[in-house]
Amino acid sequence: MTKLKKYKQKTHKSTAKRFRVTGSGIVVRTKQGKSHFRRRRSSRLKRQLDKLTGISSAKISRKIKKLAPYLSKYRQNPGR
Secondary structure: OOOOOOOOOOOOHHHHHHEEEOOOOOEEEEOOOOOOOOOOOOHHHHHHOOOEEEOOOHHHHHHHHHHOOOOOOOOOOOOO
């Protein structure tokens, strides 16, 4: 009797760095436009850029969960 090996899926690393899964299973990401040209923006808008936003499309969140299957299991990926 031969034992079958159970293989682990490889995580797509750039996906794991960009996204995070909340406790309720929602895939969230940071907002765009944070890296440069922030001098001319109002402080209200800069404060809004700090918040995370959820992925609204179920199709895209399924793709993200497929690319990074252990995203919800481990909390090592960055929050911001």
